[in-house]
Amino acid sequence: MNSIHRALVALLFAVAFTSSVSAQGDQPVDDWEPASTNQPGSEFPKVNSEGRVMFRIKAPLAKTVSCSFRGSNEFKKDEEGVWTGFTRPLDEGFHYYTISIDGAEVPDPGSKYFFGAMRWGSGVEVPAHDRDFYAVKQTPHGQLREVLFYSESTKTTRRAFVYTPPGYEQSTEKRYPVLYLQHGWGENEYGWGVQGHANLIMDNLMAEGKARPFIIVMTYGMTNEVRFGGLSSFSIEPFETVLVDELIPFIDANFRTLTDQPNRAMAGLSMGGMETRLITLRNLDTFSHIGLFSGGSISMEDVQNTEEFKEKVKLVFVSYGSREIDGGRTRRGGDPKAHVEALKQAGVNSVFYVSPDTAHEWLTWRRSLREFAPLLFVNQTGASE
């Protein structure tokens, strides 16, 4: 898995150093509003129309306070010991961060906490102009269910979140297709249901008649030890076993699923995309639809090396944020767009999607799910209705 390791490390660095120069000295637009990701009642952090984030931390005895967004201005302390600072304009969408107080890296007490970068910590939402597609609306809502399942291969009881669509509880005879949906490196099974808003995206798509109802299953994809550096020993087999041999049978036994290959999809973001590619190519009797969000692509070599690929695969969906790619090419030199074109030429139903003005971040992945979901299970007999 060394190539995966290298690619991921490269990705992480690309993300870390992608953005523009310091805004030091700029005068920010004075239309600050509390972030939607704040703790109940917290005024700070605030966000303005430029996408800057302003932090306020009371630390009367501190010598230095800062945040983890590069290019932020220097935090200043007032006479009451309250430190204030703000960032450069950030991309629309969701960003993880930390606050540093005299060298201690801590969560911001003003924000809610999210799991990313291997820890529960602060996150902030810069409102996206198209945020309506994951807004809470007065439409029927699905349920997001926390379930526990026993995994014999790891000898652990593991958690999964299962989204059941609106109507699932009422139509007690109906069976549904299933999408297995994976988080990225350093994230966990909470990601898609919390900062990803997968449930709201699906609620809204279904309310508008844009997607067929299906179940989504999200579980933890890093079966190796949870340690910094654990990626260097990453291998797909332990997670493949948990997902294919343990979780899928559990889901099929405990939910009203359609259990045949045409009605099962897998997708993932970043590392979850790489997992999806590896697992689906090895299990095409299990999965028919494949989604890779900022997580590689499927080449003609993959097609040629995989028995009955063209017969079994109903969809290959590949997406990236526009800031991750240059033309169709990723910064590391791969060319997912060309791969998708080649698949199309070969008669494979393939789609390439680019999220405008976003990088390797959650707004890219929320939009990817919005684009991917309507393409799923559209020609299956027996599926829903």
Add this chain to the structure above:
Amino acid sequence: MNSIHRALVALLFAVAFTSSVSAQGDQPVDDWEPASTNQPGSEFPKVNSEGRVMFRIKAPLAKTVSCSFRGSNEFKKDEEGVWTGFTRPLDEGFHYYTISIDGAEVPDPGSKYFFGAMRWGSGVEVPAHDRDFYAVKQTPHGQLREVLFYSESTKTTRRAFVYTPPGYEQSTEKRYPVLYLQHGWGENEYGWGVQGHANLIMDNLMAEGKARPFIIVMTYGMTNEVRFGGLSSFSIEPFETVLVDELIPFIDANFRTLTDQPNRAMAGLSMGGMETRLITLRNLDTFSHIGLFSGGSISMEDVQNTEEFKEKVKLVFVSYGSREIDGGRTRRGGDPKAHVEALKQAGVNSVFYVSPDTAHEWLTWRRSLREFAPLLFVNQTGASE
């Protein structure tokens, strides 16, 4: 509602100043283990067999670091800028806390985060000798479902968590009784399912045949503005409307519930107990079983002032932590034990439970649920099976 306000403030102060003297200078037992409430991979905080908690925070430039547990020793900094300190022996169970770094009150980056004291922040579990009753076991597990419902009275979409018992998904004809279960002041709808382990307590009780299967519904009980000091304007009516007129019909429409009065219970801890008392006494056509955990009791005056109390109420359960009461009396002068005795004398099915060696804290309430659940819905026809 001024009397509720005064009582709650008194309770909070009683909790804050209940415990014993400083352990400054004591030599702790050197059998420290990472707390079960830690972030994945975090070594600190650690807990020892005395119930002390040891913190470690890297803050090289800080002048002073401390924790919010009174009676903790002074934190010391090593040559690498890492601060270490430990608490006095704490009660078994769960405790909220904060870390102070040069006057900034922040979450501990080593812990997971829990909602209490009006914010998402750090918590630590001191292993209880009887923790087996909420351990994760290889038994059938229920599901903990996040649901969204629209509330006309508040014009908001609100969250509830719904625990469905093992077997609910398989027995698609069966209908279940429902317990509405409330958190305390400064907490929210996550409390019972996260730090309360209500799902695991129920899974284990049912696996041992000690409780009948029922649904539990948990929603946010502070309908007033979420602000510090908001309690002074607290009134029961807004929440009563959300619970009785909006949530109950939603649950009955979306889950396979038994919808008659004998199959509906309400319980709550602390402020949630006071809400339970107020709401059930005004709605005895809706609720038949009442549970008050560290949250007051029902007097003979209540019985006399409430029409058909004796005919309609099937159970009054009252509990406290032993450190909250003196004999049967609470520190504020009430006597819940005497109230329960009077109810028994009057022919009302009543139970008084005291949790050994705990105060106004989650171990008291976990144990209260363990004692309360087996008493619910035991004589109802039509309930389950």
